Amino acid sequence: MTDRPNITATSGATPAGAAPMILSDAPRSQWADAWYQFRHHRGAMAGMFCFFAIILFVTVGPYIWTVDPGALDTRNRFAGPSPAHPMGTMQLGQDVMAQVMFGGRISLAVGLVAMFITLLLGTLIGVLAGFFKSLDGILMRLTDLFLALPVLPLLLVIIMLFREPLSQRFGTEAGIFILMVTVIGLTSWMPVARIVRGDILAIKEREFVLAARSIGTPPPRLILRHILPNVLSPIMVSGTLAVANAIITESALSYLGLGFPSDFPTWGKILIDAVQYTERAPWMVIFPGVLISLTVLSVNYMGDGMRDALDPRIRGR
Amino acid sequence: MVTYIIRRLVLAVPALIFISFIIFMIVKLSPSDPTANLPLTIPPEVREQIRESLGVNEPLVGQYLRWARMMFITEPLIMLEDALCSQDRLPGRVLPDGCWQIVPPDTSRIISYQTRSPVFDLIAVSLPQTLWVVGTSYIIGILIGVPLGIISAYKQYSVTDQAATFFSMVGFSIPTFFTGTMAIIIFSVWTPTDAWWWLPSSYTTTHVVNDWDSFVFQLRQMILPMMVLGLYNAAQISRYMRASMLDNLQQDYVRTARAKGMGERVVVLRHVLRNSLIPVVTVIALNVPAVFGGALITEQVFRVNGIGYQLIQAIRGADVPMVQTISFIFAVLVVTFNLIADVLYGILDPRIRYD
């Protein structure tokens, strides 16, 4: 009852059939088109600008603002923002600005790497389950299993078993980093898989897929060229939410002592520690909180822009 | 479709038994201990006795089978007894005359390590507040999130859309332990206690609603946790709704429908919405079991003391029977609601076939 489009119109839903919609002098590649579209997306550009500013802040920042994040100064506890401490100081006189710069490196790295693992695992399992009927049952029961596992005891077990071997092989910090992103990825791919599968179940019955199938397109090509581009939007949303989720989960783990050591600040952990001082020293919560939100917002806008840029139907608008 | 549902239900039984065993192994392997919260002054021999009396040191398979027997046989029968009997139980779990006593009163039940009371009694006292607070806030989340997502998508890049995006991203990226504390500081601490907009910072679980005033009291004590959780849920749902609507608004069938002269309202709310609901149904189905599981952090911040709080206490105290039972009920809900979601896909889009 929903739609009865003709074949030519439907083929326009795939990226392959999109190129003719733009009347330009020189033929451009699909990626150049996408990039052109992305550059003209105001939200995406603002998001990208903001994201690079944050990356600059945490990477180059410490070379300009050379205060040691771990330096203690107990006579200057809870000092408000001032030229000496632009973002104020914490409960032992640590400089908030140095802390958020240093902590941002870990938070951003954990957030982005864990997001990629989540999306990769979730999309892979979702696509396989949605597309191949024979795999659907087993993969979805696996998803049910992971959804049902109690997360905290699971983490305690994983960390008990793997923390030391990893620390010994890769060094304490790198070992914990690998453990963190893997653990977060392993415990958060399930919603992505369920969402991708749900969409694919519907998409694979659409006419353009049947058409592509009937001309003998092999499954890998069918998935990559025809199906995946159509489930990009929910994946992008999941990605944005996954960044926020990873940053917060990491902080909760470190807070419980399951993650990075206590002298290793991250945005989420600064925020958790600071919540009890909200009234005494609001700057301790405001700066890390704003930075987390800004990161998530900018990733979200970049995701929006990317989705629009890769969608041939709205190209040239 | 019916054969599909039956097949899934039959397959769910071995799957759930397998899941329950994995959960059991994980909880057992986890390095916390039921005596960890006791004072250090208790000598090791006594600790060992306590462990012994809890049955912690028995062989694993035996422990699992014992739990399984009580979970699948004793507890359902006791629930059945309660359902059939309208009177309260007498001391010693004896049923009054006229009721059918199926399980002998001295049959052992699943007992929590920490509180030494039957796990199902604990669940029964903590479930109401969890359903009240987490459940309503989830419904509010859906009621706000879905329309917000539709408007955002329909008026993409308008002021409303930008504001909704900002609101939902901030709502999702700021953790509830922070929004909760802020809400308490603003509405409980800074607000004078006698002002009408003052709200309690903690939740009274023993409060009974029986008239208008007590209902207002209940409402007041629910507002803060509901606000915090509702914001978080609305944020998530509105994002998925918006993305999915955007995809469908660009489809050719929408153009066709408009060309045929259908009203905008019909096009958007009947055709586009229906086709966009699949990811949203998935997300909602994924989160409904979580309503039962409670909100770990929000319950802690507002002292709602529901299932989430019980669960975190049980994990902290390595209370295996408690964690195991709650996780298992959670697993049953996960499997059920994912099945419901799969059935709904078929209704929303009749082209989806499982056979």
Add this chain to the structure above:
Amino acid sequence: MIQAAQFADCLGARAPECTEANFGPIGTGPFVVDEFRPNDVIEFSANENFRNPDQPGFATVTFRGGGDAVSAARSVCQTGEFDYAWNLQIDPQILADMEAEGLCTVVTAFGTSVERLHLNQTNPDPELGDIRSTAEAGPHPFLTDPIVGQALSMAIDRVLLTELGYGAGGAPTCNVLPAPELYASTANDACLEQDLEGAIALLDEAGIVDSDGDGIREYEGTPLSVVFQTSTNAVRQDYQALIQDWWSQIGVDTELRNIDASVFFGGDPASPDTFQKFYADIEMYTNNFAGVDPQAYMANWVCDDWPRPETQWQGANIQRFCDPAYDELVAEMSTTADLEERGRLAREMNDMLMQSYSIIPITHRGGVSAHAASLEGISMSDWDSELWNIAEWTRTPGMERE
């Protein structure tokens, strides 16, 4: 007080089975239980059969659980929803700010709890695998030398730590046995003053110097690098940060670790992170003894009581201290009845432990509670339940709340 007859069948291993007796005890206290919801709420009402007909001063009392210490303090001191909150281990600055608002009074009482560092006397090197931190692993490469322990102790500013971490709820101490007064030694009080220069001079004189120029001293070729672990707790992490800072100033490198309390104190023999296994160089936690007699407590440090694999890592001699002379004192105390003499023995044992520098006490901790300013008659004690005299509590006239 509970009824012996009711619990007669519930002793020892059968205790968990007596659900009904556990949940409905019959006693002689001032209040009787109306409703009990584990982990949540206990409601009491006045016991009509209480020995003093004028008491208690309240018709009902409600206990609420849940939440963290900050929110408990907030509900007494800021919103006034509750009248009494105990075990408030939060930043004293926050508590002082809350008390300044005038709704509540903070009270403290001291028992025997001491926050202390244990210096592992055995080798916890991960290379040793399963035998680390046991007798087989051999002595620790440098922490068995009292000079190192003394320097570490001198570098710590106990007064500052205690003020920042506990405020009025703590007192700096140099003894692992700080109370009762009879047993408290005064021989070690020099440690109250931080002495960074002295610590540096001590290490220099002993020839423990930085020989390869990396800022970390070496002890016979082994760099003074320690792993310092404790349970997860905001105050303890602040202590760790400050101590790490001071130790770095005397050329000792510190790696910090914090472990969730349910694991750290859990004693699971399979977990590498329990305080008994002590797979670290130094660890910090609080211990105390119940009652007023320290005999059993001081017997913790006999050679036999090392946690080790054969005992499933049970044992109270956490830092693996061993001195036959100490064991003799323990034996002597168990046969001594004279109170003065027992006091002398306990002090001598305490001093012996202190001079081994295998244990570094930092803060004598008290219990901290807050009660609504309108409550009267509270006399807090850390030796007993804080509610021991709840029958005498009354509301200040004119400050009644519903």
